Each structure stands twice: as structure tokens, then as C-alpha cells.
Amino acid sequence: MTLDKRTIRFWENKSLFITGATSGLGYAVVEALSHLPVTIGVFSRNKEKMAEMESRFSGSAMRFWWRAGDVRNREEVENAVQDFAAFAGKLDVIWANSGISLDTRQVKWDWEAYHTIIETNLHGAVYTIHAGLQAMGGPAEAQGHVVAIGSAASMRGLPGRGLYSLTKISLAYYLESLVAEFPGVSFHIIHPGFVDTPINQGNPNRFWLLHPPKAARLMLRAVARGKSRYIYPWQMKILYHLVHCLPEPLYFWIAKKVGKISIPRGERQDPQRLLTTDSASGGEAKK
Numbered sequence: 030m031t032l033d034k035r036t037i038r039f040w041e042n043k044s045l046f047i048t049g050a051t052s053g054l055g056y057a058v059v060e061a062l063s064h065l066p067v068t069i070g071v072f073s074r075n076k077e078k079m080a081e082m083e084s085r086f087s088g089s090a091m092r093f094w095w096r097a098g099d100v101r102n103r104e105e106v107e108n109a110v111q112d113f114a115a116f117a118g119k120l121d122v123i124w125a126n127s128g129i130s131l132d133t134r135q136v137k138w139d140w141e142a143y144h145t146i147i148e149t150n151l152h153g154a155v156y157t158i159h160a161g162l163q164a165m166g167g168p169a170e171a172q173g174h175v176v177a178i179g180s181a182a183s184m185r186g187l188p189g190r191g192l193y194s195l196t197k198i199s200l201a202y203y204l205e206s207l208v209a210e211f212p213g214v215s216f217h218i219i220h221p222g223f224v225d226t227p228i229n230q231g232n233p234n235r236f237w238l239l240h241p242p243k244a245a246r247l248m249l250r251a252v253a254r255g256k257s258r259y260i261y262p263w264q265m266k267i268l269y270h271l272v273h274c275l276p277e278p279l280y281f282w283i284a285k286k287v288g289k290i291s292i293p294r295g296e297r298q299d300p301q302r303l304l305t306t307d308s309a310s311g312g313e314a315k316k
């Protein structure tokens with residue numbers, strides 16, 4: 030499956046700033062666009078990977094720009110977006126893609142994980158989107174597209190995935206709230222199902238799994254078609270809507286069953302033990 034004509038027409042000559050494109054979905058988006066005359070700015074922490082991408086794409090139709098930085102640092106994000114817009118001469122699309130997934134179950138509670146996931150997935154995305162909208166000209170003037178990567182995990186508060194679900198549904202609400210303020214901008218929240226990337230390699234239950242190149246083409250097409258909310262693949266879209274509509278008692282009943290299954294075997298019998306001791310080593314109580 031290659032990009033269709035309409036999608037190509039949309040992306041040609043666009044300038045796109047994307048965070049977290051050193052692997053997985055973001056990388057696949059850059060790769061899919063590398064055959065077109067586009068200007069792409071990549072912002073991520075992995076310098077070596079971006080330098081490698083620069084040489085890999087140097088003979089392609091795309092103009093490639095990169096800046097090493099962390100989305101949790103607002104100033105770094107703002108400077109990078111401004112510098113990229115100056116380099117490209119304009120900013121057409123801002124794409125908040127960077128994200129992480131961490132185990133934030135109560136039995137494994139760790140405040141560092143809490144801060145890291147909220148700061149990366151939520152603060153980082155808001156910094157990116159805000160900087161992008163400013164570079165596009167602010168509320169009255171801005172023209173362009175804002176893309177944020179949510180997740181099918183935002184269908185409900187999923188067992189053991191509360192913080193991840195929270196960061197992703199927050200992005201959807203945030204984009205919705207911006208629509209009225211930015212009449213010249215199109216907002217796109219994308220909720221992927223399972224795509225085979227480093228983020229979910231530890232998960233044995235990756236159903237309806239897609240490869241990143243296909244996922245990238247679906248997302249590029251969805252943006253080109255002006256979809257404000259895009260859930261993929263189609264099977265996940267149906268599941269998303271069904272689960273979202275379940276009445277609470279039924280959802281809670283299912284969540285309790287699923288929650289039990291998703292807890293690793295060794296941790297099922299006595300979760301309280303994990304709250305109070307270092308179970309792996311049989312070590313001292315956690316403070």
C-alpha cells in the first residue's frame with residue numbers, strides 16, 4: 030500500500046514538525062513522506078539516530094531538519110519549533126507524537142513513573158501544540174494542522190493503564206477545546222490500536238497488530254482527509270466505540286475480570302505484599 034494521490038497532493042510542499050520520530054510510528058511517518066517534496070523537522074532525544082536519519086534521507090525529495098531535545102522541557106520545545114519554522118519558512122503541520130508507556134499499577138506505584146508519564150505524554154504534547162500554534166500565527170491568524178497521537182487505550186480507564194489512558198484522553202479533550210479558538214486550524218486526534226514498535230514489546234496481548242509503515246500511511250491519509258478523530262485499525266474502532274458506550278456496572282464487571290488477567294501470574298495472589306515489600310528480593314519494606 031502506497032500513499033494515494035489525494036494524500037500525496039495534501040502532503041506535497043508541506044512543512045511538518047514532529048516529536049519523537051527516532052523510532053516506531055514517528056519514524057515511519059518520516060519515512061513515508063521522504064519520497065515527497067516536504068520539509069520535516071524532527072525533535073527527539075536520540076542525537077545519533079537523528080544524525081543517522083539525516084544521512085539516510087539526504088538524497089531523498091524531503092528536506093530534513095532535526096534538533097535534539099526533551100519534550101518535557103518547554104523552552105527546548107519552543108525554541109525548536111520557532112527555529113524550524115524559520116528554516117522551513119512556514120509551519121503547516123505540528124505533530125505531537127512523543128510518548129511512553131509505563132507500569133503505573135497501584136501495586137507497583139512509583140512517583141517517578143507518575144511524573145515521567147504525565148510530563149512526557151501530556152505536558153510534552155501541550156508544549157508542542159502550543160508552540161506550533163504560536164508559530165502558525167496565534168489564535169486569530171493561525172492556519173494549518175495540529176495532530177496529536179492519543180491511543181485506543183483512551184476508550185475507558187483501562188485496568189492498570191490509568192495514567193496512560195488519562196494522558197491520551199486528555200489530549201483528545203484538549204484538541205476539542207481549541208477548535209473554537211483557532212478557526213483556521215484543523216485538529217486531528219489519532220488513536221492507534223496496537224502497532225509493532227518498541228513501546229509495547231513487553232505486551233503479549235497485542236491483537237490486530239499493524240506494522241509501522243502501514244500505520245503511518247493510514248495516519249497520513251486520515252490527516253489529508255481532514256478526519257478530526259481517527260481510530261485504527263477498523264476492528265479497534267468498533268471495539269473502542271462499543272467499550273466506550275458500555276454502562277458502568279457492565280464495564281466495571283469486565284474491567285475486574287480483565288484486570289485480574291493482566292496482572293502477571295506471580296503478583297496475583299497477594300498484591301498487598303507488593304505494596305509493602307520488595308517482592309523480587311524478599312527485601313525490606315518500601316517507604
Ligand SMILES: NC(=O)c1ccc[n+]([C@@H]2O[C@H](COP(=O)([O-])OP(=O)(O)OC[C@H]3O[C@@H](n4cnc5c(N)ncnc54)[C@H](OP(=O)(O)O)[C@@H]3O)[C@@H](O)[C@H]2O)c1
Pocket residue numbers: 048049050051052053054055072073074075076098099100101126127128129130149178179180181182220221222223224225226227228229
Ligand atoms: N505502538 C503502539 O501500539 C501505540 C498505540 C497507541 C498509541 N501509541 C502512541 O504512539 C506514539 C509513538 O509511540 P511508538 O509506538 O512509535 O513508540 P516508540 O517507538 O517507543 O517511540 C516513542 C518516541 O517518543 C520519543 N520520546 C519519548 N520520550 C521523549 C521525550 N522525553 N522527549 C522527546 N521525545 C521522546 C522517542 O524518542 P527519543 O527516545 O529519541 O527521545 C521515540 O521516538 C506515542 O505517543 C504512543 O503513546 C503507540
